[in-house]
Amino acid sequence: MKYRLGIDLGGTSVKLGLVNPARKIVLDSSLPSGGVLSAKELVKNIGRVAKPMMKGRNIIFVGVGVAGDIDSKKGIVRVSPNLNWKNVPLKSLLQKELGKPVVIDNDANVAAWGIYKTQMRPTVQHALVLTLGTGVGGGIILNGQVHRGYTGSAGEIGHMNMLENGRPCKCGLKGCLEAYAGGANVVKYAKIGLKNRKKSILNGLKITPLEISKAARKGDAYAKSIWEEVGHMLGIALGDLVYIFNPQIIVLAGGVAQAGTLITRPISRELKTRPFKTPVQNVKIRIAKKAHNVGIIGAALLAP
Amino acid sequence: MKYRLGIDLGGTSVKLGLVNPARKIVLDSSLPSGGVLSAKELVKNIGRVAKPMMKGRNIIFVGVGVAGDIDSKKGIVRVSPNLNWKNVPLKSLLQKELGKPVVIDNDANVAAWGIYKTQMRPTVQHALVLTLGTGVGGGIILNGQVHRGYTGSAGEIGHMNMLENGRPCKCGLKGCLEAYAGGANVVKYAKIGLKNRKKSILNGLKITPLEISKAARKGDAYAKSIWEEVGHMLGIALGDLVYIFNPQIIVLAGGVAQAGTLITRPISRELKTRPFKTPVQNVKIRIAKKAHNVGIIGAALLAP
Numbered sequence: 001m002k003y004r005l006g007i008d009l010g011g012t013s014v015k016l017g018l019v020n021p022a023r024k025i026v027l028d029s030s031l032p033s034g035g036v037l038s039a040k041e042l043v044k045n046i047g048r049v050a051k052p053m054m055k056g057r058n059i060i061f062v063g064v065g066v067a068g069d070i071d072s073k074k075g076i077v078r079v080s081p082n083l084n085w086k087n088v089p090l091k092s093l094l095q096k097e098l099g100k101p102v103v104i105d106n107d108a109n110v111a112a113w114g115i116y117k118t119q120m121r122p123t124v125q126h127a128l129v130l131t132l133g134t135g136v137g138g139g140i141i142l143n144g145q146v147h148r149g150y151t152g153s154a155g156e157i158g159h160m161n162m163l164e165n166g167r168p169c170k171c172g173l174k175g176c177l178e179a180y181a182g183g184a185n186v187v188k189y190a191k192i193g194l195k196n197r198k199k200s201i202l203n204g205l206k207i208t209p210l211e212i213s214k215a216a217r218k219g220d221a222y223a224k225s226i227w228e229e230v231g232h233m234l235g236i237a238l239g240d241l242v243y244i245f246n247p248q249i250i251v252l253a254g255g256v257a258q259a260g261t262l263i264t265r266p267i268s269r270e271l272k273t274r275p276f277k278t279p280v281q282n283v284k285i286r287i288a289k290k291a292h293n294v295g296i297i298g299a300a301l302l303a304p
Numbered sequence: 305m306k307y308r309l310g311i312d313l314g315g316t317s318v319k320l321g322l323v324n325p326a327r328k329i330v331l332d333s334s335l336p337s338g339g340v341l342s343a344k345e346l347v348k349n350i351g352r353v354a355k356p357m358m359k360g361r362n363i364i365f366v367g368v369g370v371a372g373d374i375d376s377k378k379g380i381v382r383v384s385p386n387l388n389w390k391n392v393p394l395k396s397l398l399q400k401e402l403g404k405p406v407v408i409d410n411d412a413n414v415a416a417w418g419i420y421k422t423q424m425r426p427t428v429q430h431a432l433v434l435t436l437g438t439g440v441g442g443g444i445i446l447n448g449q450v451h452r453g454y455t456g457s458a459g460e461i462g463h464m465n466m467l468e469n470g471r472p473c474k475c476g477l478k479g480c481l482e483a484y485a486g487g488a489n490v491v492k493y494a495k496i497g498l499k500n501r502k503k504s505i506l507n508g509l510k511i512t513p514l515e516i517s518k519a520a521r522k523g524d525a526y527a528k529s530i531w532e533e534v535g536h537m538l539g540i541a542l543g544d545l546v547y548i549f550n551p552q553i554i555v556l557a558g559g560v561a562q563a564g565t566l567i568t569r570p571i572s573r574e575l576k577t578r579p580f581k582t583p584v585q586n587v588k589i590r591i592a593k594k595a596h597n598v599g600i601i602g603a604a605l606l607a608p
Contacts, residue, residue, distance in 0.1 A: 069580070069582055078582060125454070126453055126454050138548075140548070142446060142451060143447075147446060147549075148550070149430055149549055149550020149551065149583065150429070150430050150550050150551060150552045150583075150586055150587070151550055151582050151583060151586045152550070153547075153550040153580065153582045153583035153586075154548065154549055154550035154583070155548065155550075156547035156548065156580060156583070157547075157548060159547055159578075159580070160544045160547065160548070161540050161543065161544055163467075163468070164467070164540065171579045171580070172579045173577065173578070173579060236465050236468065239465065240464045240465055240544075241548075243457075243460035243461075243463055243464065244442075244444070244458065244459065244460065244461060244464070244545075244548070245451075245453055245458055246452070246453020246454050246455055246456070246457040246458035246459075247453065247454060248454045273477065274463075274477070275475045275476045275477060276373070276457065276460060276463070276475070278373055278382065278455050278457045279453065279454075279455060279457035279458070279460070282454055282455045282457075283454070
């Protein structure tokens with residue numbers, strides 16, 4: 001049987017999984033990535049964990065997802081702030097270490113690809129995936145392929161400008177989508193509201209997107225208003241994306257997306273205000289199924 | 305020699321051109337389209353003009369650009385407000401009339417395709433064309449092909465939302481890019497400024513984008529400020545598009561684009577504020593060469 005090795009290379013840990021032809025993980029493992037290791041040291045450590053997993057099996061391919069600015073074509077990690085890397089030729093380092101063909105890509109593309117390959121129908125050709133985690137990542141699937149653009153930088157949907165001089169974003173600009181729909185900012189502004197004496201059962205709780213959702217489902221007006229605002233801003237952004245890409249489906253993934261209908265309802269309401277009906281009526285907005293291994297599977301499936 | 309027939313089907317006239325393998329128009333003609341003719345009548349009239357042009361020549365293909373909501377796959381004009389058409393099977397009507405294979409597409413895609421095929425290097429794979437005419441149209445070229453999306457509706461860049469509750473747009477919404485960068489709105493707001501007693505050499509002139517550019521080049525502060533604002537809003541929109549698509553080049557066409565550096569300078573200034581440098585440093589912003597027949601040539605080149 002032919003296996004693929006998927007690697008999800010994050011700022012604190014490396015997750016590895018052997019993926020079978022049915023797109024299931026049959027064996028997985030992990031190791032710390034830390035910020036103190038050089039790329040060469042980390043690749044050695046990955047080899048120590050991966051080689052025993054690969055031994056005696058027909059491994060056709062290794063795929064890797066990395067957070068950062070990735071040149072997928074050349075196989076280079078241009079910049080990864082989480083790993084403290086610059087211009088690391090990760091593809092060739094790993095090929096040498098593991099003796100298999102390697103493809104690398106950024107984590108948002110890999111997550112989108114994993115969700116596309118495991119949660120969408122094969123008839124879907126044009127899809128967008130927004131990962132609403134701490135930040136907001138985007139992956140664009142067109143004609144059944146990841147659209148990476150000229151330098152592999154495409155898909156920065158989280159930093160679309162929503163409002164000039166709007167909320168500050170950690171990227172340094174103001175008014176990015178992430179500043180309204182990223183989990184860290186949702187929590188930050190929820191807390192600001194509570195400090196400003198908003199009445200809510202959230203008072204005194206540790207605020208997380210999940211807690212805000214729970215409170216909203218219990219009917220808490222303040223919690224509901226938080227998701228209304230997030231959904232409203234997402235609705236404006238998705239309206240632009242629907243007009244631009246005319247996709248069949250937009251899937252929302254990540255912790256914030258678990259708010260479910262609390263955000264999809266205001267999104268749909270916003271989309272319905274758009275006057276060009278054909279693209280709006282022909283797009284589905286869906287919440288991704290929870291799948292914490294989507295980074296491994298997406299990476300494993302990067303090559304055909 | 306193999307020729308293609310390109311047809312630019314507008315609200316007031318139909319322009320036809322025979323295009324040779326060197327992508328030059330060797331023979332052209334036109335007829336009125338009017339709003340009073342049925343689709344069948346207009347197709348008959350097109351036949352009367354086209355057949356003598358085609359006679360005795362090896363015509364391999366007919367391409368047509370139409371303003372409106374076009375289903376290029378099925379060859380149907382869903383809605384064309386300019387022609388007062390709904391659900392017209394234009395492809396099959398024209399194939400029957402002219403006896404040649406026909407492809408139809410919307411005018412913004414056709415213009416983008418024409419500019420792509422005649423004004424860009426063959427190495428360009430990912431390009432955007434914004435036609436800044438009376439309104440703002442968009443055409444998206446990815447992997448050397450027009451991206452049309454699921455229902456052929458992709459590319460509505462002119463109706464990206466720039467500002468919630470911003471300037472009213474003729475589409476019915478507020479704050480669309482077209483409301484800031486479309487020629488009709490540039491002129492409208494220039495006039496409002498003059499009414500509000502802005503000092504300018506434009507006072508008393510018939511205001512057009514060209515006149516505003518002339519005044520700005522003479523140093524008129526008000527005229528310059530108009531293009532600064534247009535360029536600023538375009539810069540925000542192009543920043544989003546650069547982040548999303550990561551194209552090699554964005555070409556600005558149409559009357560407003562003739563403002564040239566008066567708008568490209570503020571666009572570049574705005575782009576430079578974006579913190580993710582790789583996609584921004586790798587995109588060129590260019591003004592299209594004037595080419596009033598780009599609609600005919602783009603249509604003629606629609607099929608491979």
